[in-house]
Amino acid sequence: MQSVETHAGFSRTIGRALRSSPLLPLLPGILAIVFLFLWPLGQMIYFSFTDPTVGLENYRRFFQTPAEIRSLGTTMWVSFLATLLCAVIGYIYAYSMANSSKAVSRLLMGAVVLPMGVNLLVRTFSLQAILRDTGLINELLKSIGLIQSPLPLIRNTFAVSVGIISMELPFMVLPIYNTMVQINRKLLLAGEGLGATPARVFLDIYLPLSLPGVFAGSLIVFVSSLAYYVVPQLLGSGSEMFLSQDVSNWIQLQAEFGYGATVGVILLILTLGTLLIASLFMNIDKTLSETTGAK
Amino acid sequence: MSLLSIHDLCFRYGEKSVLKNFSLEVEEGEFVSLLGPSGCGKTTALMLIAGFEYPESGSIVVGGENLNDVPAYRRNMGMVFQNYALFPHMSILDNVAYGLRQRKISKPAAYKAAEEVLSLVQLQGMAHRFPGQISGGQQQRVALARAIVIKPRLLLLDESLSALDRKLRVEMEVELRKIQREVGITTIFVTHDQEEALTMSDRVALMRDGSIEQYDQPSVIYEQPKNLFVAGFLGKANFLKGDIEAAQDGHYSMRLEDGNRVQFGVPRPLEVGSSYTIGVRPEKMEISATPTENATMPGTVSLVTYAGGVTQYEIQALGKEWMVQSQNATVHGAIFDAGQQVWFGWKPDNSLIL
Incomplete structure (x- = not known):
């Protein structure tokens, strides 16, 4: 009798707590974030300041090593270049998607989304097969007599950019396409009715109204490119390294965990800094939810 | 000779014939309504006049010039769309000045003319707001200002009042008519609202299935309907x-x-x-x-x-x-x-x- 009452009392307490505290239902999520994300992250930051000695020694070492600064520059420059090219290609692609018949539009959508189902490693290797000195392109150009020695298509910035673009194109195309299809056709007619040539209508009305999609896509692509590892590893040159390759080098080859963690933290700051700067110029939440259709 | 003369216009969407031998004459300075149930082709007729669609056959002649092969951007028509279609990324002033800027008019001159038209529609002081910041009735006036500032050959209104609530609509009806007389602009007004058509127009063209059933002054079309459809559509009987x-x-x-x-x-x-x-x-x-x-x-x-x-x-x-x-x-x-x-x-x- 006693135990039944206690049990009921306990349930009531839980029930009351659930109703009174809005945080309680979030508990499983919070626990997952803390143990799977915040804890390892905290550990990484902790290592960067304590291993092997306590202090800023790891950071001083990073910024005093020219090779590391070069690596930082390469990461940012190649990511920027790839994002820019991706935006141009993505815009043209999304424009054709948004302005063609339903069937063609679906076909283009499939072509850009389907490769996402193929493993990143497999896609990078196939790019290698296409770009290398004895690869598809060079062999083809040689066989028709256009070139004698192979073009330098691999082990350079160009190859890494091609790799990033081929992986990231869907993330550029989709937000741009989403903004484009939301543009009211009547606005374009209104422009034309007021005397604007089709080119002017595009420049004055269509382009400005589709720019939020370009910004959203560029932000996604740039931030993801910063952390690329497999693509620069397989397609890039050994002398121009991405920060993520650097991290892997220090931790896997040199077993300097503290210093590797430091490079990781710097990569994280780079990413957060990009988002911070972007947020000064646009409402990220709004832009991303409007252009990607997420609510 | 009429300012606008449309002869035997035919238009189809795929298999569906939308306009069948549509003919209409509009005199200089006249206010003409195209009235009819939805799907009768009245908006399509307006789109063809504006040049947003091209006819399968027939001709559209304005002031003696055949417009059949003239693109919309060279027709000089002032169009007010159903939901106004104001450019959301431009200020009210830029919206109104846009048509003038396309006519190679300098920025100061275009802004000055835009300000004048804005005060004609009683929106002085709103010039630097954006379309999202003003009410539906005000957007309606901006759309009207944007259309008349270019001194168009025809003012085309596509169900332009139907998005407003009743009280505002009646106010805008009166004001639109007043501005239309003041500017002396020939106007074609598409509507499905018979009362609106009767109160505002010099002549009403009642449409059914892509052609005009009767085209007359409001009192004639109401009191002497030609057939059962006209009598039944306009008023009760x-x-x-x-x-x-x-x-x-x-x-x-x-x-x-x-x-x-x-x-x-x-x-x-x-x-x-x-x-x-x-x-x-x-x-x-x-x-x-x-x-x-x-x-x-x-x-x-x-x-x-x-x-x-x-x-x-x-x-x-x-x-x-x-x-x-x-x-x-x-x-x-x-x-x-x-x-x-x-x-x-x-x-x-x-x-x-x-």
Whole structure:
């Protein structure tokens, strides 16, 4: 009798707590974030300041090593270049998607989304097969007599950019396409009715109204490119390294965990800094939810 | 010669024929409404005039120039869209000045002209706001200002008032008409609202299935409809359909399809033995407690709708439901009750022979 009452009392307490505290239902999520994300992250930051000695020694070492600064520059420059090219290609692609018949539009959508189902490693290797000195392109150009020695298509910035673009194109195309299809056709007619040539209508009305999609896509692509590892590893040159390759080098080859963690933290700051700067110029939440259709 | 003359225009969307031999003449300075049920092709006709669509055959001539092959951006038409289509990323001033800027007018001159038109539509002081920051009625005025500032050959309005609430709409109707007269601009107004078409237009073109049924002044199109469709679409009417059996002193006896017989007078002679459709508008009928010269048919009131200025009755008589409207002309005038026996009818002149 006693135990039944206690049990009921306990349930009531839980029930009351659930109703009174809005945080309680979030508990499983919070626990997952803390143990799977915040804890390892905290550990990484902790290592960067304590291993092997306590202090800023790891950071001083990073910024005093020219090779590391070069690596930082390469990461940012190649990511920027790839994002820019991706935006141009993505815009043209999304424009054709948004302005063609339903069937063609679906076909283009499939072509850009389907490769996402193929493993990143497999896609990078196939790019290698296409770009290398004895690869598809060079062999083809040689066989028709256009070139004698192979073009330098691999082990350079160009190859890494091609790799990033081929992986990231869907993330550029989709937000741009989403903004484009939301543009009211009547606005374009209104422009034309007021005397604007089709080119002017595009420049004055269509382009400005589709720019939020370009910004959203560029932000996604740039931030993801910063952390690329497999693509620069397989397609890039050994002398121009991405920060993520650097991290892997220090931790896997040199077993300097503290210093590797430091490079990781710097990569994280780079990413957060990009988002911070972007947020000064646009409402990220709004832009991303409007252009990607997420609510 | 008319300013706008459209001849035998045909247009189809895929298999569906939207306009069939559509012809229309509009005089300089005229306000013409294209009125019709949805899907009758009225908006398509407007799109063809603006140049947003091209006809399959037929011609559109404005001021003697055939526009068939002229692209929209060289037609100089002022269009106001149903939901205004203001450019959301431009200020009100830039929206209004846009058309002028396309005409290579310098920025200061374009802004000055835009400011003037904005004050004509009573939006001075709004110039630097954006479309998202102003009300629907104000957006409507901006769209109008943007269309008239380019001094277009024709002002084209596509259901431009239907997004506004009733009170604002009536205000805008008056204001639109005033501005239209002031600027003296020839206007084509597409609407599905018969009241709007009647109150605003010099002439109304009533459309059905891609062509014009009747094109006349509002009073003519209402009082002398050409056929059953026009009489039924514009306003209400009681219709009688049947064979004329006998004639006596200008009064006729008609045998309705259900066998009932109705006696009435008409303004011009009918042929005995032929089939006719007669229409009578509810407000042209008379209702009375006792038989009078014009109220000669007995009936029973089945529904009374009091609407202030007028009272609408539904009367059961001769196996039919009749709509009768009576003016509440005096403070203590009689209002009949449901279930009451009444007499009703109409003057011979009020019969519409369709």
